[in-house]
Amino acid sequence: MVSKLFSGLDHRVGWLLEAAAFVASMLVVGLMLFLVLARYVFGWSVVGLLELIMLFGMWLYMLGGLIASRRNEHLVVDFVELQITDRRFQLMHKILISVITFLICVFFVVLAYRMLAWGMRRPQSTPGMGIPLWLPQASIMLAAVGCSCYALRDVICALIGLKRLKGEQ
Numbered sequence: 001m002v003s004k005l006f007s008g009l010d011h012r013v014g015w016l017l018e019a020a021a022f023v024a025s026m027l028v029v030g031l032m033l034f035l036v037l038a039r040y041v042f043g044w045s046v047v048g049l050l051e052l053i054m055l056f057g058m059w060l061y062m063l064g065g066l067i068a069s070r071r072n073e074h075l076v077v078d079f080v081e082l083q084i085t086d087r088r089f090q091l092m093h094k095i096l097i098s099v100i101t102f103l104i105c106v107f108f109v110v111l112a113y114r115m116l117a118w119g120m121r122r123p124q125s126t127p128g129m130g131i132p133l134w135l136p137q138a139s140i141m142l143a144a145v146g147c148s149c150y151a152l153r154d155v156i157c158a159l160i161g162l163k164r165l166k167g168e169q
Helices: 002-041 049-071 079-083 087-121 134-168
Strands: none
Touching (some): 002 049, 049 134, 087 134
């Protein structure tokens, strides 16, 4: 029951992340194309367009990192993991890596929170369009919290796998 609930939630969150990343990527590409056409074809100087591209670019980068974390497709050095043949040691290695990743992600959350809180206390905005800088910073906070949740998921899954392995013996 709980597994089905989390699976459904993960599916919905995954769909939402991928839809938001698609929209952000289309906006980055479309705005960049418009910027090039405006400058070099029509000779227009559109104030603030680079700021919008930066905003959607930040969201795209952070959503992409979160999607990779969700799928366990982020950058991995798996030399040691590939050398381990015993299933129990593989799971213990996965637990160790997941715990380390979780702790680093929690540190990332703390740093992102401090940056976002500072940006809210001392609001700044972009010069051309006046976009508040906490908007792109919020993407960093979302990625930090999301990656922490997925790292915790990996710890729990590895612990469950180790428990099942012990039950089979």
